[in-house]
Amino acid sequence: MVVAFVFLASMTLISALGVVLSRSVVHSALFMSGSFLGIAGFFVMLNAPVLAAFQVLIYVGAVTVVILFGIMFTQKPQVRGFGTIINQQIWPGLYIAIGVGAFLAYVLTIEDWTATEPGNGPREVGVLGEILLGVNGAPPIFQLLFEVISVLLLVAMVAAIVISRRKVGEGVDRQGVEE
Amino acid sequence: MTQQTVGQQLIIAAIPVLPALVFVVLALFGRYIREGAQYIATFGVATSLVFSGFALATVASSGVPIEFAVNWIDLGEGGSFPMGVYIDGLAAVMLVVVCFVSLMIQLYSGAFMQDDRRFAWYYAVLNLFTASMLGLVLAPNFIELYVFWELVGLCSYLLIGHWFEKPSAAKAAQKAFIVTRIGDAALFIGIIMFWRQTGTTSFQGISEAAQAGFIGDSLFTAAVILVFVGAIGKSAQFPLHVWLPDAMEGPTPVSALIHAATMVAAGVYLVARTYEIFVQSPIAMLVVAYIGGFTALMAATMALTKSDIKRVIAYSTISQLGYMMLALGIGAYTEGFFHLFNHAFFKALLFLGAGSIIYSMGSYNVLNMGGLRHRMPITFWTMVIAGLSLAGIFPLAGFWSKDAIVAAAFVEHFYVLFGMALLTVFLTAFYIFRAIFLAFMGEPRTEEAREAAESPGLMTGPMVILAFLSVVSGWIGIPEGFGLPIRDYFAKFIAPSEFAAETLALEPPSFSFIMAALSVLVAVAGIVLAYAFYVPKPEWASSLAYRFSSVWTFFDKGWYFDALYDALFVRPAMAVGRVVREFDLRALGGLVSGVGRGFSGAGERLRPLQSGGAQNYALFILFSVLILGVIVGAQYAFLVVALILGIALAAVAVGARL
């Protein structure tokens, strides 16, 4: 267990650092999906395999692809120097980030968690389903949230299409052909 | 006390109210009335004079004082302050004197102030002054007296500073007000002391309470002396005499009315009015007498060197007031007030004469005059009569009162005061006739002197009337010892109360031919010496002045009192004023504008925060969240408050550039 934890933790954190510090955008995207995979592993360790599946499907599968598409449409993927990829706030940002991280860690660990035991997660799909629909002992609010999320996804789809469509006379094609 | 009818009470009350009404009318409508102001004013004062005569007749015939009062403030036991009227012989005579002299002055001013820009306002304040002085005379208690005392001071300030465009006049008015203020403050403290001890402020009441022993000895003496300090301020005695010579910056009729006949006499009147209280403190009486005597001598020396004729007459006033205080202090109540009575007439006349000279010649400097005897005969003869009366030459008015004071000093065994008084007689005769000879005798020294012409009738008329009075006003007080079959009306009419007379235990006044001859001789010697020095051989005077130049400068600079007060009080006060002004300008002003500058400066410095970069904003947000989390987590609530305060202070400090 410990070995798995250490391995997954290092994979996740190193990939996260890679996202931030990598000089190529595509490399950042790939590091990001590596980080997602680490998180999926964590989910498995935490007795939520269904969620791990969701994580891989959605994040590694869909989000990474969308981001790669975005990269493709907006820039020439070349390797740049550190100066051009990082802005002026690097050191203040570092200190603040360390501060935030330390603060969070402190607040979270100062509690007394000795009374807890792993094993309460939804091992089966059915249990997760019941939770999501708010039946059989789960908080009933989840019914509403489930439906709202559906609507949200619809709205997001429509919004994405509306925002990113080309209006007449605007923009230049990659080959330099005017629309 | 006989009960007055309402009509009589109205008439008495109208005496001060009529001039006050004239003031209101002229103050409000003076702009439209202009030249007509003199007629309204003169009418008002003339009516008051008639009513005063009525009051005098009533008191003289009935022999009891007129008294009535209304309740002004009543706070119960020990807190009732009535406003009323109390007229005995003293007050009745004073009323007539004030009204009469005021009438003469207002007639005279019609011509003197002819082309003045603020003609109506001048008459308005003059009438306010008359009303206040009359109110002061009528007051039966300290509070009412103090109210009118202050009003009189205010009018003096306004009138001295009538030509306030001249900086010297404005400064003189300020000086007068501030110096008399010192006296007023002392007077008020004295009043409070009396009131606290006895629960009343009426003269009668305090006197009786003091007799009954309600007030401790040292406290009583202190209170009495404080009241006298008020009189010192108002009557320009040592050491508060410095304002009167400077007050000559005002128009000459003002000097005649206020600073010769009436306002400065208010101090003497106060002592006379509260005589029953004064006699109960022998120490206070001595203080009064010696200050009076010293002032008389001191002022006479200061008058010796002046070339401004108004200044000479001003110092003469201080000196004569010293005589009156001397008399009151040694117990010669009747003689002191008699001198006030006579002095009013001849001193006013002297001032009017000086005004006449400036009206025709344009200068007060006797060294610019000369030979005016032929060109301005009426002025010359009236001034000579006034001068003789002032010097105390038989049989003019001044002789009867001044000689009586000198004799009383000798008889009551105040030999030092007698010596001072006699020496002052000599000096008085000398300086007044020095001025008269320099101005009227010899040859004209300047162009203006050659061109001088006699003043118009509106001015010479009152002068002649006053000259007549300067001769005869003393004849109502000729003592029986002189041998004439005339009664001493004055002494019968104005005498200290029985209680005061008992306490003083004076020897009955008698007329001594030797004393009379002595004082007349001394005065004549002064006149002769003045003649010798200035008419045939004026070089004697200048060579004497040269030989004793340090003494001459000492007298000329007023015994260096002005310089002394300037160094002691004026400079430190100005320094304090400067410090306060700097503080106000820098600190307070800086604070106020600093707040504004601070906030705008802080805003300017905060401007770069709006960089327009979203990540920059995100940085600040995260930072703030972190800080808030730490603070809330550790419950450092006061840190938040301290932080906010610190930022505000820093902004203000930066803005105020402290």
Add this chain to the structure above:
Amino acid sequence: MPPQAQQFLDTLNTTLPLEGYLVVGAIMFAIGAWGALIRRNAVVVFMCIELMLNAVNLTLVAFADYLPGAGGVGVGYAVLVIAVAAAEVAVGLAVVLAVYRTRKTVNVDEVNLMKG
């Protein structure tokens, strides 16, 4: 088996403390925050935001597993967070595309019309 090795294997088999997952989540969140503040490229900023969201998810699920009285509800919340994150990525990238079309740049600090 030597006792030290047995001990070592025992420690390897103990249940992991909750704080472990929480600390990992906190560090990942911090790294994501740092990246979001630092990088000039808008797409990379998005990726860092995704990192932060994942860190939160991790924390949620850890609590869901360890806390007895919760009944596994944290997992349900995590599902909802995933859904929202996906929607946000879609819309956000659409905005990036639109900005790229007009300004020809994807750098966040070159879009600063609100300066001053």
